[in-house]
Amino acid sequence: MSKDELNIKDNTSLFKEERYVQQRENKKQFEAPCSEQETAEALAYSKSAEYMEKNFNRQNVVINPHKACQPLGSVMAALGFEKTLPFVHGSQGCNAYFRSHLSRHFKEPTPSVSTSMTEDAAVFGGMNNLIDGLENSVALYKPEMVAICTTCMAEVIGDDLNSFIGNARIKGVISEEYPVAYCNTPSFVGSHITGYDAMIKGIISYLYTRSGIESKPGSGAESGEKLNVLLGFEPYTGNFAEMRKILGAFDTQYTLLGDHSGNYDSPATGEYEYYYGGTKLEDVPQAANALGTLSLQKYTLKKTQEYISGTWNQQITALSTPLGIKGTDKLLEAVSELTGLPVPASLSEERGRVVDALMDSHPYLHGKRVALVGDPDLLIGLIGFCLETGMEPVHIICSNGDVDYNEVKFKDEAEALLASSPYGSEAAVHVGKDLWHMRSLLLNDSVDLAIGSSHLKFAAKDAEVPLVRIGFPIFDRHHMHRYPIIGYQGTLNLLSLIVNTILQQLDDNNSGFNFELVR
């Protein structure tokens, strides 16, 4: 049978038919009575400076948020360790959200369980749920470690995880030795990046403490161990591969602390397993002996970095997401400095090729006005990339951007970076704002391009601005996360994404006079 033999319309074409159009018209009688003129006036008003001011004075309601909550980050962090089951202590819905949210982004299953607390737990505490939950989940999913994070509910009633886990051991539902890491992650504080940090710190400090090993920075070099690397709340599995490639080119030994790329990029073999890849549990305490630690999300990993430099006494180099040529240069310099190894020729050559590509595309990028939305470390990287290509960041929104790193706040760093280039002169950085603020900015002061997650698509559509999807979450495009955006290769990917969006826009919008073959 030919696939066109029967013409069955889907909902994008079907509902354009006359009878459906009529049906929609008929339904207007039920809607708030508002003439087309009034609608047009309201739209015009929403583009005005007057409304933007009102919008920015808004204190008490968030409209179209651009952050998720702490335990979501904790679930992702837990999946970065070998055979570790994320375990959410709270009511069951939170866990369902985390699983859907992460699965919709990565297009992969997310193994994660919940203590399913209900009213009786709200009154009497969640200890029984936690003990029963540990027993059930260990029996059902056979993890080698359980990583527990809390939710709002557990935090509000003040559940004490440490003693509950202790009681679970006393009751014998898990053995004395069975590893259970935990962290406290109330959703009414911070965001997904705070929770990611809390769980990474929770896991590495737990595994280190129980191992009885004492950290001797540099002693790992004898056994070949030189470097610890943390990528942070990383929505790109491709970035892990790129980082491995770079470290491989340096020919250094390393430990990735928290590598969820296995779980979120596993092959279709015909057999589903709950756990794929991840940092080996026995490697974590050994990481205390490495020469130093490289962190690629300094704002995200604040507590983890403090722990490593304090307890492990290690040298730490903390960067923001290494995007663009300069960002990658910093990364390679940092690896070189921490390991004492020279930057390999293969990477220098790659750098040259990507600089060449940037030169090829620069006429289409120069002076393009850009709006950016994202997490703090991603934004620092993106601003840097824009400035080096001649694009001009104009509106920058960071909902969870009030994180300070060694007294430097994200906003201060972003503004200093923007001030370092004439291309940054028009930019304004807004922390703690949401996507409804961004809509005002886009409508009031238009840009050529918006860069951000899928959630930005509504504001971008209203303002008729093309959107390049970078960051988290990306629900409505496939496989974006499989391509790296860090390193020189990632820079090339970013460049092609952006420049080709601009070129597509040129073709879509042109009147026919400049519908050209060669660009």
Place this chain on the structure above:
Amino acid sequence: MDPVRQDEFDSEACGSIAPKAKPCPRPKPGEAAGGCSFDGAQITLLPIMDAAHLVHGPIACAGNSWESRGTLSSGPSLSQYGFATDLTDSDIIFGGEKKLKESIDYIAGRFAPPAIFVYSTCVTALTGEDMDAVCKTAAERIGIPVIPVNSPGFVGSKNLGNRLAGDALLQYVIGTGEPEPGTPLGVNLIGEYNIAGEMWDIEKLMNSAGISVTSRITGDARYKEITWAHRAKVNMVVCSRALLGLAREMESRYGIPYFEGSFYGAKETTYSLRQMAYLMNDREMERRVDRLTEREEARLSQDLRPYRKLLKGKRAVLYTGGVKSWSVISALKELGVQVVGVGTNKSTEDDVRRIADRVGDDTEYIPEGGASRILKTVKERKADIMIAGGRNMYVAMKEQIPFIDINQERHKAYAGYEGVLRLAKELTYSLANPVWKLAASPAPWDREGPAYER
């Protein structure tokens, strides 16, 4: 199917009012359970497209969920916006009622919605916010209905949340408005959410038979039309698990007869249309329905021919909730697909009875979730395809099992006669896609015998 009457399940229906007396089954700690009551309440009410939906709680409940439902709108889009009070630690200590009050005022001032639904969350329920009082005074102040939906996540499952949302509609919305004089009165569609535009297909069918929809509860609904739902002549409960209690209460309060029906599968669709006309007590309408359904069924049967050939004898495992657990079986049977395993996790006893009526003795019932449990059934029963929701989709892909999504997130409309055709097409395409062969054949260097098959 026999029409199900009230007296048949007065005692045991999960969808009945008074959740305290007969609660939905509690989730088990340590499993990967589905959504919570808050989630359930939102699913039920978010399709009221012109209303504002404000989440009173920390950012996550809104931040992790806004605009991720495939419930389509034919006009207003206010329902798509993620509104949240974003409570922080100091609000937990000092209370968030002032924040809520000002949020409501802002939304009313800027967006002028016909109504605002305010959802409680675990946190605001635990800290004891008096949401009802804030909503009541706000409604008086701003002059539009502000409806508290008390369905915090921890009270239980998603189904319970559906019911609590139904309670909010009964308490605050239904019966507060009147239709324009002369409006033709007909049927309320209860528990139909216009996923992928299914409601529009249904409405078109009903209109062809001269049956008008009085209120959509709540697929592509406008707030106003729900206020006069009590004037309908018949209630049809499309998803029984969720809002049966609403229909029962409307029968006792307003004397509106109801029936449970489905639009999945031609026979179910025909039954539902006939039942509507029968309960409307209109002989002429019944005759029109008979003519329409005969014509549609004949046409469908003709159109399905090529698909039936390909689908006959194929084996499916169905893992879904509520009404779909039995009604999709009918649709599949019409296509010649045999259901060899079926999930009963979210089904009422009535649902299970209906499943039993529709499947053979050797069909396996899957009472509890967990990917491995479903996969075991697929393997043991040698199923050709898995039909389930989004969270199980990627597990199926890992196992190289053809899959179609029929739950909340689906992008295809499967209701009505045309829906059966679409289902047939999706099944065929999923089964016939060359990727399964590709996935099942090893790389050439791992193959025994000649390296390339020609």
